[in-house]
Amino acid sequence: MNAPLLEVRQLQTHYFTFGGSRIVKAVEGVSFALQEGETLGLVGESGCGKTTTCLSIVGLLPPAARVVGGEIRLNGADLAKKSKREMRRLRGRAIAMILQDPMASLNPLFSIYTQVAEPAYYHLGMRGRSLRRRVEELLRAVRIPSPAARMRGYPHQMSGGMRQRIVGAIALAAGPKLIIADEPTTNLDVTIQAQYLDLLKDIQEETGVALIFVTHNLGIVARMCNRMAVMYAGRIVEMGAVRDLFDAPKHPYTKALLGSMAKLGSKEPLYAIPGQAPDLVRPPPGCAFHPRCAEAMPRCATQDPEVFQSGPGWTTRCWLPHLAATVIHDRATA
Amino acid sequence: MQQFIIRRTCYSLITLLILSLTIFTVVRLTGDPATLMAEPGARAEDLARVRAQWGLDRPWPVQYAQFVENILAGNLGISFNYRMPVSELYFERLPNSLQLALAATTLSFLIGIPAGLLSAVRVDGAWDQVGKVVALLGLSVPGFWLGLVLILIFSVWLEWLPTGGKNDWHNIVMPALALGWYFAASLLRLTRSSMLEVMRSEYIKLARLKGLPGYVVIAKHGFKNALVPVLTLAGVNLVVMVNAAVIIEVVFAWPGVGRLLYEGIFQRDFPLVQGVVVLAGIMIVFVNLVIDILYAYIDPRIRLTR
Amino acid sequence: MSTTTAPQSISVKAPNQVWRWLRELPLLPILILVPFVLAAALAPLIAPYDPTEPVPGAKIFEPPFWMEGGTTATLLGTDFQGRDLLSRLIFGARVSLIVGLMGTVVAGGLGTALGILSGYLGRWWDQCIMRLTDAWLALPALVFAIFLATVVGPNMWNIVLILGLVYWTRYARVIRGEVLSLREREFVQLAEIAGASRQRVIFRHILPNVLNTTMVLASLTIGVVIIAEASLSFLGVGVPPPEPAWGLMLSEARSTLMAGKWWLTVFPGACIVLVVLATQLFGDWLRIRLDPQLRNL
Numbered sequence: 020m021n022a023p024l025l026e027v028r029q030l031q032t033h034y035f036t037f038g039g040s041r042i043v044k045a046v047e048g049v050s051f052a053l054q055e056g057e058t059l060g061l062v063g064e065s066g067c068g069k070t071t072t073c074l075s076i077v078g079l080l081p082p083a084a085r086v087v088g089g090e091i092r093l094n095g096a097d098l099a100k101k102s103k104r105e106m107r108r109l110r111g112r113a114i115a116m117i118l119q120d121p122m123a124s125l126n127p128l129f130s131i132y133t134q135v136a137e138p139a140y141y142h143l144g145m146r147g148r149s150l151r152r153r154v155e156e157l158l159r160a161v162r163i164p165s166p167a168a169r170m171r172g173y174p175h176q177m178s179g180g181m182r183q184r185i186v187g188a189i190a191l192a193a194g195p196k197l198i199i200a201d202e203p204t205t206n207l208d209v210t211i212q213a214q215y216l217d218l219l220k221d222i223q224e225e226t227g228v229a230l231i232f233v234t235h236n237l238g239i240v241a242r243m244c245n246r247m248a249v250m251y252a253g254r255i256v257e258m259g260a261v262r263d264l265f266d267a268p269k270h271p272y273t274k275a276l277l278g279s280m281a282k283l284g285s286k287e288p289l290y291a292i293p294g295q296a297p298d299l300v301r302p303p304p305g306c307a308f309h310p311r312c313a314e315a316m317p318r319c320a321t322q323d324p325e326v327f328q329s330g331p332g333w334t335t336r337c338w339l340p341h342l343a344a345t346v347i348h349d350r351a352t353a
Numbered sequence: 354m355q356q357f358i359i360r361r362t363c364y365s366l367i368t369l370l371i372l373s374l375t376i377f378t379v380v381r382l383t384g385d386p387a388t389l390m391a392e393p394g395a396r397a398e399d400l401a402r403v404r405a406q407w408g409l410d411r412p413w414p415v416q417y418a419q420f421v422e423n424i425l426a427g428n429l430g431i432s433f434n435y436r437m438p439v440s441e442l443y444f445e446r447l448p449n450s451l452q453l454a455l456a457a458t459t460l461s462f463l464i465g466i467p468a469g470l471l472s473a474v475r476v477d478g479a480w481d482q483v484g485k486v487v488a489l490l491g492l493s494v495p496g497f498w499l500g501l502v503l504i505l506i507f508s509v510w511l512e513w514l515p516t517g518g519k520n521d522w523h524n525i526v527m528p529a530l531a532l533g534w535y536f537a538a539s540l541l542r543l544t545r546s547s548m549l550e551v552m553r554s555e556y557i558k559l560a561r562l563k564g565l566p567g568y569v570v571i572a573k574h575g576f577k578n579a580l581v582p583v584l585t586l587a588g589v590n591l592v593v594m595v596n597a598a599v600i601i602e603v604v605f606a607w608p609g610v611g612r613l614l615y616e617g618i619f620q621r622d623f624p625l626v627q628g629v630v631v632l633a634g635i636m637i638v639f640v641n642l643v644i645d646i647l648y649a650y651i652d653p654r655i656r657l658t659r
Numbered sequence: 660m661s662t663t664t665a666p667q668s669i670s671v672k673a674p675n676q677v678w679r680w681l682r683e684l685p686l687l688p689i690l691i692l693v694p695f696v697l698a699a700a701l702a703p704l705i706a707p708y709d710p711t712e713p714v715p716g717a718k719i720f721e722p723p724f725w726m727e728g729g730t731t732a733t734l735l736g737t738d739f740q741g742r743d744l745l746s747r748l749i750f751g752a753r754v755s756l757i758v759g760l761m762g763t764v765v766a767g768g769l770g771t772a773l774g775i776l777s778g779y780l781g782r783w784w785d786q787c788i789m790r791l792t793d794a795w796l797a798l799p800a801l802v803f804a805i806f807l808a809t810v811v812g813p814n815m816w817n818i819v820l821i822l823g824l825v826y827w828t829r830y831a832r833v834i835r836g837e838v839l840s841l842r843e844r845e846f847v848q849l850a851e852i853a854g855a856s857r858q859r860v861i862f863r864h865i866l867p868n869v870l871n872t873t874m875v876l877a878s879l880t881i882g883v884v885i886i887a888e889a890s891l892s893f894l895g896v897g898v899p900p901p902e903p904a905w906g907l908m909l910s911e912a913r914s915t916l917m918a919g920k921w922w923l924t925v926f927p928g929a930c931i932v933l934v935v936l937a938t939q940l941f942g943d944w945l946r947i948r949l950d951p952q953l954r955n956l
Contacts (some may be wrong), residue, residue, distance in 0.1 A: 106564075115562070192563075489939060505925075633802055
């Protein structure tokens with residue numbers, strides 16, 4: 020296997036609020052690897068640490084937050100150790116990001132051309148006619164009709180779907196290796212969502228860019244991603260191929276998430292996960308999910324689960340598979 | 354854009370209508386306008402003459418029509434004291450007032466906007482604290498008192514600057530400062546909060562995500578957006594400045610339109626007072642109109658959709 | 660929607676209720692305002708001398724007591740007629756505070772009423788009132804006040820009315836906005852569906868909810884009214900003498916400025932600054948206290 024494009028190891032990011040007296044452990048030991056051209060879905064409820072993880076990768080955490088541990092290796096180089104200037108050069112060039120709200124992402128006072136051209140202008144040093152051509156190319160790649168005319172327009176003249184595609188064009192402008200998409204379709208009409216997702220998939224196939232897709236919608240994950248990582252309380256509780264997790268999830272939280280997806284045409288009542296998201300200032304001892312877990316064992320309340328290798332490229336952070344494995348082992352050796 | 358201009362102009366006309374109506378009605382409601390229009394100490398036959406001359410015995414709508422017609426023709430009466438047409442006096446003094454207003458506005462921009470931007474970029478820093486105090490003082494310290502204190506310090510104690518009149522640049526410093534003070538503080542406040550809001554916006558976040566250099570993010574994306582609401586204030590400011598200018602001109606004996614108004618009041622020169630108020634009103638409405646149109650040019654959202 | 664903060668649990672201890680309430684009050688503005696309010700209310704009792712008569716036995720232009728030539732009999736000095744400055748300041752507080760307050764009440768009342776009518780009754784009313792507001796805003800307030808004062812003749816109640824007439828627009832605009840959003844709220848719609856008359860809805864539901872905003876606006880703009888009154892007095896069209904008003908005192912002191920009699924200028928002005936400053940700070944506190952969403956006022 021090739022060396023991964025992005026390798027995150029034991030990432031820890033904390034928020035220091037109220038003058039440092041209250042520490043929110045937003046990301047507590049996240050590890051994953053991303054190959055070139057791969058799509059990883061990052062799934063979880065609000066507040067589980069998905070966005071913080073992404074911001075940690077690009078180095079744009081809000082002032083109150085800091086990476087306090089772990090490594091983020093892009094092509095081998097540790098991003099957490101880079102200077103601000105070096106990170107700035109990577110941002111937009113090697114790593115790009117698509118945000119959730121397309122209207123808010125675009126500056127209302129500047130033309131589409133200006134905004135799409137900027138990354139190419141600053142990172143690739145393109146100018147004049149070649150720059151204009153590049154912008155046209157990009158707009159065409161995201162399927163904006165009559166790009167030459169549209170370039171001169173302004174954000175408020177575009178529909179929501181078009182704006183989000185322009186944001187996509189901006190992300191592609193400097194030819195990145197990795198695009199992080201933070202809930203890009205949440206603010207779009209349902210009818211447009213599908214189109215947008217198809218577009219992203221096509222772009223990926225054409226350019227070979229790797230994609231981290233942050234969402235709370237498992238349907239999108241099923242459609243877009245090769246692998247997925249389920250996050251809870253700042254940790255990845257289960258990670259593996261989408262097929263494996265959908266067919267036979269091992270972690271109770273993953274099971275609950277899949278169970279709570281509404282199935283079209285089904286008459287079963289919607290299942291909601293009981294309880295509330297955990298306090299990240301004083302997380303519960305042991306497994307963070309145990310207070311809400313239907314299959315919790317006494318051990319879960321005291322010991323933080325170790326990672327269990329459920330299969331090739333499939334990890335589960337739970338005591339249950341450990342228990343199941345020992346039972347099988349015992350039976351086998353009995 | 355066309356539509357916008359037309360609509361905006363209509364609003365201005367309505368404003369002028371209301372202005373003239375108010376002045377007209379107030380004068381007539383509070384007593385016999387003839388006594389006001391005639392010189393103090395007039396006798397009965399003088400009053401009768403004035404009444405006939407200004408048509409004050411005719412029904413109100415007719416009078417109003419005459420009033421408006423006079424204004425449009427530029428006839429705002431004759432000043433008692435100066436024995437000159439009010440409009441002539443007004444336009445003679447107007448350049449002085451404009452000079453002062455321009456100097457004051459320039460000073461305010463030079464002081465207020467950079468201070469506000471700096472406060473925002475270094476939030477809660479030492480500079481920001483100073484800025485907050487300045488902003489607060491700007492609202493609490495009346496311009497004319499500031500003017501008096503400035504005279505005290507710079508003319509009486511230090512003897513650096515002259516106390517009044519209009520000769521050379523020395524004369525304009527203090528009045529411009531006193532006049533622009535309030536506006537500078539307003540600008541500081543507004544620029545600061547506007548900039549802070551802009552810096553928190555998603556498009557700034559995206560600009561950073563694009564990996565643009567820091568100064569580009571702040572200067573290109575930040576400033577332009579932050580300044581849009583600041584410019585609207587410019588229009589409002591004009592009105593405030595005209596108000597404050599009256600007193601400042603009196604304090605510094607600056608030969609402008611404000612001082613003219615004061616003279617009129619002091620000398621019970623009613624035609625002068627009324628004329629100045631009407632003309633000042635017209636001028637403000639007109640300038641506001643121009644500023645609004647300019648503003649529309651800068652913000653493409655207005656330019657392209659209305 | 661993705662968020663980056665997690666819910667946090669806060670444990671609150673409960674100390675003495677009264678102490679807590681006291682600690683939350685804005686100390687500085689209250690400390691400043693109390694002496695002025697007391698002065699205004701109890702002027703005849705507090706002031707050492709009659710503000711309109713020269714102090715018997717005192718010279719004219721006596722400087723404050725800490726300077727050469729000053730005495731402790733006239734703490735802040737005397738003016739061009741030998742009248743005690745401190746007493747005049749105390750009585751002046753009356754005029755400024757009363758006119759300021761009453762003017763604000765008139766302006767606030769008028770503005771709120773128009774704002775409610777405009778916001779709630781909508782369509783034709785709204786258009787008319789808004790046009791009126793725009794037009795009124797375009798006029799130079801002070802100049803207009805000066806004009807009105809000249810025409811109707813200056814006395815305290817006229818001034819109060821004039822100030823109210825000139826400064827109502829800000830209230831109208833803001834309150835209208837409030838009412839527009841209130842109108843869509845459920846309790847209003849419920850009342851309407853239940854068949855309550857428009858009057859009833861306005862008085863029972865809308866009005867109490869906009870009062871907060873009115874109060875915040877009032878405390879923020881009372882400073883403007885006070886300065887306007889001082890300006891009018893300065894120009895000679897405010898409350899007429901011999902009633903001392905700070906603005907009038909400043910005007911009288913002008914001619915003596917060149918002769919270096921600084922206390923006659925500095926102290927009255929300082930009073931204005933302190934009172935306005937205190938009201939501004941109080942207004943800020945009130946705004947944050949009552950509803951942080953009013954941040955844009």
